[in-house]
Amino acid sequence: MSLLGSAAINQGRHIGLQQLEAMSTFSRSFLGPNKRYKLIQDEASGEATLVWSCCRLLEQLELSDSVGQLLTESTRAQREALHSGTASLVFLAGIWSRVALECLHKGIPIPHIMAGLSKGLELCVEGCRYIAVTVEVVCKAALQKQELGGMQLGSCDCMTAAFGVSSLTAGEREITRDTVKTLNEELKLCSVKEKLPPKRRINLRHSRHFQSSDSSEAEGARSMASLYAQDSKGSHLVQLAEAVSHGCETSMNLVIEASRIQCRHSSGDQSSTVLDVDKLATCLLPGLSEENSCVFHGYVILLCAEQASVAKHFEDRELKISIVNGDLSEHYYHIGFNRPKKVTKVCDLSHLAGVSQKKEWVDQALRIVRSLSIDILLVSGVVTQQLKDHCLSHNILVIEHARASILKAFSTTTGALPISYVTQLSERCVGAGVRVNVLREYCGAGKTQKAVVSVDACGMTLATAVLASSVHAKLQSLEDQFWSCAYRMHHALKDGKLLPGAGETELLCIHQLYKHMGKTSPEKQEREDELSKARQTEETRWVAPYEQVVLQLMAEGWMDYISTLLVNCGQVVTKAQAWTYIAQQLRDWDKTPHVLVGAPLKRDLMDTMQGKRGTEEKRMLERESEMVGVYDNMTVKFETWRRALDLVFLVLQTDTEIITGINDRQAQDRDFMFL
Incomplete structure (x- = not known):
């Protein structure tokens, strides 16, 4: 038998799980719709940053330990992939870390902890699929x-x-x-x-x-x-x-x-x-x-006064555009470039002639751009300042830091072919039909003149949200909110299904866990059915001897999640009231099978689950029909749960290997047991 399967490790030595649980406490204020801004101040420099999400908060913290870095990477991956659910991920990672620590304290072996938590998550996901609403x-x-x-x-x-x-x-x-x-x-x-x-x-x-x-x-x-x-x-x-x-x-x-x-x-x-x-x-x-x-049609950008003057010069004209995927500099090489081996540069003849290599490259690039009568350079990276100055003097508008999707939109609409180097420019790479419109001029920070300019083309479906705020520190939060809303809509349309929000899905998870354990409500948690327990075979006891304990702790973790959500939403004042409310909901569920009482379920869902409704249920439906339901994305929610549990498993296994100095690959030490 392996070491991990023979005995439990002392809870006090699992520092990683304790750190993960401690770091997740700040996510409580970010859970739910009423998120609170947090002001992060650097003690050394005195600079402060306003954050609105867990991911932004973790980016501002100096987390040098491995657990902090794992948590930061997990939230960053969640935001980049789904653009939603970072607060739930951090909060659930802390809850399930506490569950794992409690299991270790009770002497449950690590493989049984992992098996129980995995089984609990499978039960939750499987049950939630049945209440998904189209x-x-x-x-x-x-x-x-x-x-x-x-x-x-x-x-x-x-x-x-x-x-x-x-x-x-x-x-x-x-x-x-x-x-x-x-x-x-x-x-x-x-x-x-x-x-x-x-x-x-x-x-x-x-x-x-x-x-x-x-x-x-x-x-x-x-x-x-x-x-x-x-x-x-x-x-x-x-x-x-x-x-x-x-x-x-x-x-x-x-x-x-x-x-x-x-x-x-x-x-x-x-x-x-x-x-x-x-x-x-x-x-x-x-x-x-x-x-x-x-919101405006096209690609809207904020330009300085010099660039705005060029944009004004282009108004009411159809322009030519060139798209550069990468930096526009003499030292830039694309990702797949491999330098030739065993090649040594002896000297640079341009230095001997009194002309620098950079100036020679700028002159060549400008000559190519002007020869093709290009009006706009759309670049995904940065452009050398010297080349930008020369382009402005020749009425050529340079737009930097454009996303890949922006490049693709202009390429599809105008016919321009993206290139990596300016020397690749030719007539067939240049697009046409672009229009520029100056939307507004205003004084920016330090009374510098700026202009909001729209660049679009006929038939392009690109839209830009212009986000304004008098508080500069809120702009990033407003941008994150916009993308979160956009991707929630995107995932809803892509999945075609939604899960009830406001804690209703998590309430179903508690019901599923209790149902699997043979318990109907929290009040009956300590009662054990002696007859069913006697019928349980020895084989079943060996396969899952601690399953009920793990599932019970997992259900309490879900109750902590729902209670925090109810407090943040203002439905209850204290967590004690929230736990009482949750217990009442579970009791009502036991009395009314297959119906999530207290949740704003829609008529179609109720008609599907029940054939006939009584007078009391009709009154409930009429009352609830006046309320707009809150829903969550199914894919995002399930992926958030899995990421949080995977993070806890990774920290748990890492802690174990650090404590024992042994992993599963070291087969020669599997028969030894350290006391």
């Missing part, structure tokens, strides 16, 4: 709710009123400033809000989705709702966005408007996709208030 059901339930109470659905075109301009493309008429201002005042920047009649007003558990409004605003909103009803895809998107907004209404409104711009400018069949996150971009605009945030 996107169509969510939208239909929201529309049914809209019939009972007026819902404000705003056309986010009014957001452009903040800039005083409209999105200009060939064939479109410009919306006047007065008209846009009127729409803006009437619809209040297109917030999706709720108006309930005075006699039917209720205490809302998810108040982030609602706000009272006067009757005139409700009438204007209903007229805009009729416009959305004419467009099934637009209405479908708005209802879905409301379900997965998670309190970020302003950012989600920007995502809705970006989707509408993409659909409006698409020439092909868009029945299969409503929102393309690869055709989205962001532009941060410091100095202006957040009400100035809006």
Whole structure:
């Protein structure tokens, strides 16, 4: 028998699990829709940073230990892959670290801990798949709710009123400033809000989705709702966005408007996709208030005064563009470049002639660009400052730091072929049909003149969200919120299914774990069925002798997660009240089989699970139909759970190998046991 399977390791020596549990405590304030900003200050320099998410917080901390680095890498990978769920990942990693430590304290061997936690997660995932609701059901339930109470659905075109301009493309008429201002005042920047009649007003558990409004605003909103009803895809998107907004209404409104711009400018069949996150971009605009945030068609960038003058020179003209994938410098080599071996450079003749190699390269690059009459250079990396200055003097606009998706969008629309080196430029690599429009000029930090410029082409579905804030430190948080909302919509459309949010899915996990253990509610946790235990074979006892203990601790971890979420949402004041509420929900579930009592389930889901409903259930449905459900992405949630558990397993195994000095590969020591 191996060492890991023979005995448990002392809990006090598992420093990694203790560190992971301690570091996860800061994630409590980031759980749920009411996230709180944190100010991180460097004691050495005195500089401070405002953060809004776990991933950004970990990036600002100096975590030199291995556990901290693992946690940082896990959250970074989560954000880059899914753009959501980092707070849940960190929080669950801490919870399940505590579960593992408690199991070690009870003397449970490590393989049984890992097997029990894996089994518990499988039970949770399998049970949650049965309560997944299709996107169509969510939208239909929201529309049914809209019939009972007026819902404000705003056309986010009014957001452009903040800039005083409209999105200009060939064939479109410009919306006047007065008209846009009127729409803006009437619809209040297109917030999706709720108006309930005075006699039917209720205490809302998810108040982030609602706000009272006067009757005139409700009438204007209903007229805009009729416009959305004419467009099934637009209405479908708005209802879905409301379900997965998670309190970020302003950012989600920007995502809705970006989707509408993409659909409006698409020439092909868009029945299969409503929102393309690869055709989205962001532009941060410091100095202006957040009400100035809006969405424009094309690629919007912030330029200095010199570059803005070149952009003004290009207005009302069709321009040629060249796309460079990489840096535009004399020392740049693409990723696949291999230097020739056994080659030694003896001397540089350019130095002997009194001309530097850099100046010679700049002159050659400028000569090639001018010979092809290129007006815009779109570069994914950086451009040598000397070349930029020469381009500006010859009225050539240089745009740096463009994402790969931006390059692809311009390449597809204009016909330009991306190149790696300027010497590869030829006539067939140059695209055409690009237009430049100066949207607004304003004074930036230090009273420096800047301009917001839009670069687009006919037939391009690219949309840019311009995010403004008078607090410069909030810009990164606003950008993260926008991308989180965009990817929540993307995952919802891709999966086609959603899971009930606000802790309801996790409540089902607790029910599944208790059901597998043969317990119906927390009050019966200490009761053991002696008859079923006697029938259990010796083989089954050997396979999972500690399974019930591990699953019980895992269920308590889920209760900690739900209670923290309820406290942060303001539904309860203390965690004791939250635990009481959870226990009551589980008792009600036992009394009403197959129904998650207290959750805003939709009529279609209830009709599927039950054939007939009583009078009490009808009243419950009528009450709950007035509330907008909160939903989570199924793929994101499952992947977050797995990443958190994998991180705990990695730390657990690493701690064990450090303590014992033995791993499974050292077969010669497997028969020895260290005391």
